[in-house]
Each structure stands twice: as structure tokens, then as C-alpha cells.
Amino acid sequence: MDGRRWVVLWLGLLPALNAAASPPDSEDPPVAERPVYSLTRMEATTLALLPRAGAGVDEGFAQVEPTLILDGGPELGINLGAPVRLRLWGGERGMGRVRSEDWDSPSDWGQLVRALKLGSDSSPVGVWFGALEDYSLLSAHLVRRYSNRTNPDYHPAGGFLTGTLGPLYTEVFVSDVLGARLMGTELSLDVRHLLFGRSREAGRYTIAVSAVHDWGRAGGRAPGVTLAHLDGTAVVLTRPGLEAHLLMGWGGRPGEGGAWGAVVGAGADAETPVLDLSLRLEVRRQHGGFRQGFFGPDYELARFQAAGADSAPLAMASFPDGYSLQCEVRAGWDAVSYGGLQRHLALSLSAEAFSWGRVDVDGRVAVQLLGRDLEVALKGMGVGLGQPGARYLGAAEARWRVLAGKLYVMGTGGTLWFPEEDGTLRPGAFASVGLGVDSAR
Template identity: 55%
Template sequence: MFVRRSWAVVLLLLLPGAGWAEDSPPLPTPPDSSSRWANLLSLETTTLTLLPQRVVGRDEGFLQVAPKLVVARPGVLHLGLGAPVRLRMWGGGEGAGLVRKEDWDTLSDWGQVVRILTVGGDAPNSLWMGALESYTLLSGHLVRRYNNRGNPDYHPAGVVVTGLMAPVYVEAFASDVLGARLMGAEVVLDAQHLLFGRPRNPLQYLLSLSAVHDWGKAGGNSEPMTLAHLDGTVILVRRGNTEGGFELQAMGGWGGRPGEGGAWGAVAGLGVEAVSSTLDLRARLEARLQRGGFRQGAFGPDYELARIQVAGPSALPQADAPFPEGSSAYGEVILSWDAEGLGVLGKRHFRLTMGAEAFSWGRVDVDGRLEAQVFHRNLTVAVGGVAMGMGQPAARYLASGEARWRFLGEWLYAVGQGGTLLFPTAEGTLRPGAFVAVGLGVDHVR
């Protein structure tokens, strides 16, 4: 086994795509930070324009002010506080307030004040809280690449808790710590350890059971939905040492919607991982079967919009929308590379994460994000997008981009952002729109 730091670290490595968020830029720390506290103060100010389409003369302009305070000690605590406050400059219609009310009109919206909270460092026994930007629940056959802030008017903080008591590993999550929304867990069992005692090479044969329930009581009401999945994983090849290595896994599973007969699905596939000091590559390829409306990865990158209105001609919420019976092929790749080394989280010269699924009846879903740090890391450029239901009527497309350029001793930076959005309406539909933001930021690290 090429990684021996802990059971759960190995577990996360051999389950491709595991992890609770797209990694955000880290808090810079002094070289001997292992025994020191560090802090970061920053203030970012931009002009933000929201451009709802199909509503003439209803664009809105804001001065967006985003303060941030971060304190951290590696392996102990990482706390980041701060949230963007949008102060109206124009638009919004009669009676519109100074602050954009959709950003703070529910209890869940106050979760955005917690940008990140980690207690206990890495798994196996840890707590993580913040935005779930691309969260995958271990095996990923229920929750995969999920974004809890896909709805631009809903800003919850999610939480992930992990724990290990050999031979059992557990990961549980909630998408909204202040509201009754997605909640679930996955329990992983080292079968060889259970049957024959602690093995020389742990985590060679795994069984896992996951279950997720959407209460539908926050971010707009929706019908409750419950999914469950049983999985098995076998390590076919494992090579390497403490500096890196290679793994090849085979996996298979079966899932369904408890209480709804005939709603089930099956999956089988292969996963690989190659790790070195400068490269981290994770990939998987799966064949899937869907019956009775069940589909793998139902809680995915588009779910916060699909729970209001799915992509496609039905225009129904996902809990009620029909899903054709058939099969699909799913592929995912997560690639991080850095010429100086990947030891510091968030410092990567190149990162690509992409998932795609093609269905036998003609539908294709794709989502991804590409990020690059160039010119001595002074310029960061990122583009991302989601395309749901391609090949079918009423497909859904969303795209965004961002650039950050540091100058004047790297403590001052310029930022530009833009992209498309879908805003929920009171009628239970989604209204297309766009956003553009430009501005400056300043930060100070100690």
C-alpha cells in the first residue's frame, strides 16, 4: 500500500472521487506552520450586475463587498468567516431594499457566513463545514459531484463528519446545517478484516451501504425522496511506496428507492488512481442500468435546480419527473498537477475535473471545471460548466468563468467573473439570467 498515513486516507484514495468539495485556495502559512497559528484578512470589492433574460429593463446592479477572516493551525482547526454583501446601486423595482433580500431571506442563507470550518484535520475522525461545491459521498452512486449552492438564491452551509472504528468507516453529511434538506451516510466495511482479523494489506475487499434522504423543507419546498445503494469494491492492483503509487479497482453495486417497487439500478466498473509528488490522477468508467425511475448519481451537480424543474421536456421537479428505463456509460476524471509539488492544498498549476454520462436513449450529461495558475501563480484562470439533457428537447446549459491577477507585491489583486444562472420563480419554474462582476481585492497573511 503506497499510502500509510491512516485507514481513511487510504479509503479516500481507493474510492475515486471521494471528498466533500472542490478544493479552494488555501490559507498561506509560514514554513514551520506545523506548530504555529496563521491568519488571513482579506476584503474583496466588486461591481456585480445581474441580467435576467426575458425581462426587459429588470437588470440589477450591486456593489458587492466580501470580507473574510481565516485562522488556522494545521491538523487542529481551520476556520474561515465572511460572506458577500450585495448593496444595491440600481434596479430591483419599486420597494427593493439596499441589500439584495434573496441572499438573506431564509435561515439557511446565514450558513454562507461560514466559509470553511475543519476540526481534527484529515479523516478518519474529522468534521468539515462549508459550501459543498463538488461533493461525492464515498462510492458516489447516490451523491456525486453535488453542489449545494447551485440555486443562486440559496446559500446553505453543509457539514461532513467522518469516523473510523476498525473495521468500519463511516461518512455522514447534511447539505444544510440550518434546514431540513439532504442528509445521508455511507458505512464501509473491510470484509477481510471482519472475517480473518487485521490483514497485512487492509482495505482490499470492501462492502458499503449508503442511504440519502431529501426532506425538501429548505431552499424551496419539494417532495421528499429517499435512495439507497449497496456496493462492493476489490483492489485488483496496488503498487507503490510512501512517495506515490498506482491502484486499480473493480466495483459493482445495486440501488433503489425504498418503498417504491420496481425502482432500481445496477452498476459495474473500474477505477484507477495514480499519485506522485506532483501528480494526482483519479478516474473511473462505469456501465449502469436504470429501471423504474431510479438513476445513479441522482443527487448530482444539477440537483438544486432539478429539484425545482428538471432539464428536458417534462418541466417537473425531479422527485415527480419520469426517467426512462435504459442503460448508460459514465466516466469521470480528476487531474491535479503542480510543477513544485501538491503538498499545499489548493496550489496547483493545473486542475481538471469532469464527469460525463451517456444514456442509451439519447441523452448526454456533462459537467466540469478547468483551472490553471500561471505567471508565478499571479494569474489564476478558471472556467466551468454544466450541460444536462443534451440530445433531448429543453436541454440545460450553464457556464461561468473567473480570472484573478495578483500585483503590487501580490497583496492586491484584480478579479473578473461572469456566467449564466437560473433563478427559481414563485411559480416553480426557472428563469434564465446572467451575471458579470469586476473589482479589486486585498489580503494580508500572518
């Protein structure tokens, strides 16, 4: 497993904390001597929710968002806080002062915990709770680049647990710790370790089996679905700062005859003092409605209404038999390499092209400029491009720090899709501007 995934989930939560606690020309102190850093923050913004295509009603809110972050090093951290939205205008008659959709289910209370980490991927046992953004389950052939916050009215806290016992590595995840939703696990066996004992090159040859089930009982009712997958990986090249591997796998939907898929591919990871780069290329075969990456970045919307002409939930939607080519690249670059989580450039992009004319694209990029005082982030997703019923999502955010970084001006905007009670999706947009202040120690 790529241990950098823990960093990806923590990335972006500590911009002010890193700036104050880990200056660019310093090195991280030894773990035993590392103090616990803290950050308190308050943001006040105006938020407008706007309909698209004449659907829905304009709504405006004053948004107040307190935050508390404690950073105890690679194996301990907590980030608490949630936005409180007070209605200024719009909405239907009789609606309360606080936006009720943000707090109308037990799962929504999970948003109070943005991130809680105990241990790491290198620990015998590690635990993470919080928002899942760009999450992949190990081999990533079932859960790939998944976000549990794509539905703007559903704010769960997810979690995953990792553990190592001899040659066996295990990961278990849930998308909602307070509701019956996605749950999955993957078991990865280090074949070389099993046959010849522990070696310096852990994970050189692995066999893994994974299974994921969605009960569909939280965040809105939707059909349940179960998928399973078998994977094999072989590392064929190792050099200082470079690793390349080959992979193959087969999966299906238990209880659904004829629903299966196969995949072969290759990947490479490179790391230098200033650059992290990961590349992956796969050729996939889909048959009978099964597809790799079923639980992907669009899943929290597609579970109600899949992109495409038939507008059915993803678990029931038709998916043509065929082949696809999937490519993914991740890159992180920092000019000074001070060892912190932040990067001058962070890029993640995935694209899959199907033999029958469909293309899915998902990406995000964040850059830091002007001595890290200005941060600009963009993300976007297009699902079903080239076919009727294609779906698009996009957002942009900018933060500009002033007064020695203690105060910042921020603005964000983008598009949304709101699930309705009948299972359809209502298009909308949002825009927000405001100020924030924080103090790091």
C-alpha cells in the same frame, strides 16, 4: 474513501495564504511544530444580475466581501466571510438597499461559514462544515459531484462527519445544517479486517450500504425523495503510487416498486510527486425512474424542474429505462510539488451518455500562470444534452495579483437559473469586476 476529498473541499479557499505561508521551495514543517497561519481579505466589486430571454429585471449591486481564514494544518481550519450586496440600480419598486434574497431564510445565514474543518479523513473522527462544492458521498452512487449553492438565492452551510471504528467506516452528511433538506449516510465495512484482523492494506475489500433522503423543506418547497444503494469494491492492483479497483452495486427507491438500478465499473488512482490522477469508468442500468448520481451537480435546480421536456420536479419526472456509460477524470499537477493545496493545474470532468440519446456533462478547470500571480478558472455543466429542455450553466473567473501579491484585480461572469415561486426556473446571467486586498501571516 479517498482522503483527497477533504483537500478538494478546502482547495481554492487559501490561494494567498498558501503563497505567503508555504513558498514553493519549502517543505511543510512537522505537524507538532506547524504554526497557525492566518489571512484577512477584503474584496470590493460591482455585480450585475442580468436577465436572459427577456425574463426578469436588470439589477446592479456594490458587493463588499470580508474574509478571515485560519489554517492550523491538515486537521484544523476555518474560513469565515460572506458577500454583502448593496443595490445600485434596478429591482422592483420598494426593494431594500441590501439584496433581500441573500438573507431571507435561516439557511442563508449559513453562508457566513465558508469552511470549518476539525480532523481529517485519517482521524478517528472528522467534521466539516461549510459550502459543499463537488461533494460525493463515499461510493458516489447516490450523491455525486453535488453542490449546495447551485441555487443563487439559497446559501446554506452543509456538513459531514466521518468516523472509523475497527473495520467500520462511516460518513454522515447534511446539505443544510440549519434546514430540513438532504441528509444521507454510508456505512463501509472492511471485509478483510473483519475476517483476519487489521492489515497494512486497509480497505482492500469493502461492502457498503448508503441511504439519502430529501425532506424538501428548505431552499424552497419541493417533493421529498429517498434512495438507497448497496456497493462492493475490490482493489485488484497495488503498486507504489498506483491503485486499481473493480466495483459493482445495486440501488433503488424504497417504497417505489420497480425503481431500481445496477452498476459495474473500474477505477484507478495514480500519485507522483507532481501529479494526482484519478479515473473511473462505469456501466449503469436504470429502471423505473431510478438512476445513479441522482443527487448530482444540477440537483438544487432539478428538484424544482428537471432538465427535459416534461418540466416536472426531479422526484416526479419520468426517466426512461435504459443503460448509460459514465466516465470521470480528476487531475492535479504542480511543477514544483511543494506540498501545498494549490496546483498549477486542477481538472475535474465527468460525462454520462445514455442509451436513449441523452448526455450529461460537468467539468471545471483552474490554472495558475505567471509565477502563480494569475489564476484562471472555468466551470460548466450541460444536463439533458441531445434532448428537448436541455439545461446549461457556465462561469469563468480570473484573478491577477500585483504589488507583490497583496493586491489583485478580479473579474467573473457566467449564467444562472433562479427558481420562481411556481417551481419554474428563470434564466439569468451575472458579471462582476473589482479589486481585492489581503494580508497573510
